[in-house]
Structure formats: structure tokens, C-alpha cells
Amino acid sequence: MKKRIPIIIAIVFVISLSLFFLMTQLLFKVFENPVIASLPKYDRSECYYGEGFQDYTDYCKFYFPEDSNIVETLKENNYFRPATARDVEEVKSYFNNFEGWVKYEEYKDKYDFEADCIDTSDYFYIENKDTCEKYADYPDKYAAYNVYFLDTQTKTLFFIHSNI
Numbered sequence: 001m002k003k004r005i006p007i008i009i010a011i012v013f014v015i016s017l018s019l020f021f022l023m024t025q026l027l028f029k030v031f032e033n034p035v036i037a038s039l040p041k042y043d044r045s046e047c048y049y050g051e052g053f054q055d056y057t058d059y060c061k062f063y064f065p066e067d068s069n070i071v072e073t074l075k076e077n078n079y080f081r082p083a084t085a086r087d088v089e090e091v092k093s094y095f096n097n098f099e100g101w102v103k104y105e106e107y108k109d110k111y112d113f114e115a116d117c118i119d120t121s122d123y124f125y126i127e128n129k130d131t132c133e134k135y136a137d138y139p140d141k142y143a144a145y146n147v148y149f150l151d152t153q154t155k156t157l158f159f160i161h162s163n164i
Contacts, residue, residue, distance in 0.1 A: 048107035058161040079125040123150045
């Protein structure tokens with residue numbers, strides 16, 4: 001009987017570890033951002049999050065490999081669309097709004113986005129009160145939004161979130 005106890009403990013440990021790993025993977029899938037998940041695998045990312053329970057900002061950069069076909073993928077993506085001249089100004093307006101908030105965040109020295117990089121060769125997706133149910137009750141389009149902007153020249157996806 002005493003020889004069985006270490007084996008039983010080992011089996012319980014392996015089962016517990018397996019369940020923990022499985023639960024971690026399931027939770028990751030549940031909370032995974034569907035827009036980011038719709039894209040090919042990126043090489044690396046940098047994400048900065050603002051403080052706050054309800055009012056906060058986020059800034060992330062996702063870097064795709066130089067040899068990736070990210071632009072071809074976006075042509076058939078259900079979220080992203082190519083930027084027109086009018087869209088360029090719209091996307092810039094969100095980044096300009098975001099800059100007004102990011103100066104109060106701890107990561108303000110990490111914010112390095114230059115709006116001049118936005119042009120008609122790029123792709124974007126915006127979630128705001130007009131396009132996203134969860135933001136429908138906010139007073140205007142700048143009160144809460146997610147902007148996903150892919151700079152095709154650098155193959156970098158910029159993500160900004162604000163609900164202030």
C-alpha cells in the first residue's frame with residue numbers, strides 16, 4: 001500500500017497539471033481578441049496598458065515578418081479594409097484624440113506613433129459607437145473606441161483603445 005501512494009500522488013499531479021494547462025488554453029481562447037486572431041502570426045508585440053478600472057487606454061504594436069503576406073491576407077479579412085483618402089483623415093483623427101489621453105498614462109514615453117505614416121496603401125478597422133454594440137451607449141465616437149491600423153510599409157499593426 002505504501003508503494004502505491006507516491007504513484008497515486010504522481011498521477012494526481014499529472015492530471016492536475018494537464019487540467020491547468022487545458023484551462024489556461026481555454027481561457028486564452030475565450031478572451032482572445034477576434035480581430036488580432038483573424039491575422040497571421042506576428043513575430044512579436046509590445047503592449048502598454050493604462051491604469052483604471054473603467055476609464056483607460058491601451059497601445060499595442062504587432063510586428064509581422066518582412067516576408068509575410070499580411071497585405072494579401074487583409075484583402076480577404078472580414079474586419080480590415082483599405083484606406084481611402086477620406087479614411088486617412090478619419091484614422092488620423094482617432095490617433096490625434098488618443099494622443100490627448102496618452103500624455104496622462106505611465107507609458108507616455110513608449111507612445112511613438114507618427115500619424116504621418118497613414119496613407120492609402122494601409123488597412124484599418126475601427127470599432128466605435130456606430131459599429132460596435134458594446135460602445136453603443138457612449139455619447140460620441142471618441143468616447144470609446146478600438147482602432148486597428150496596419151502600416152503596410154513597416155508591416156506593423158498599431159492598436160489603440162480608449163474609453164475615457
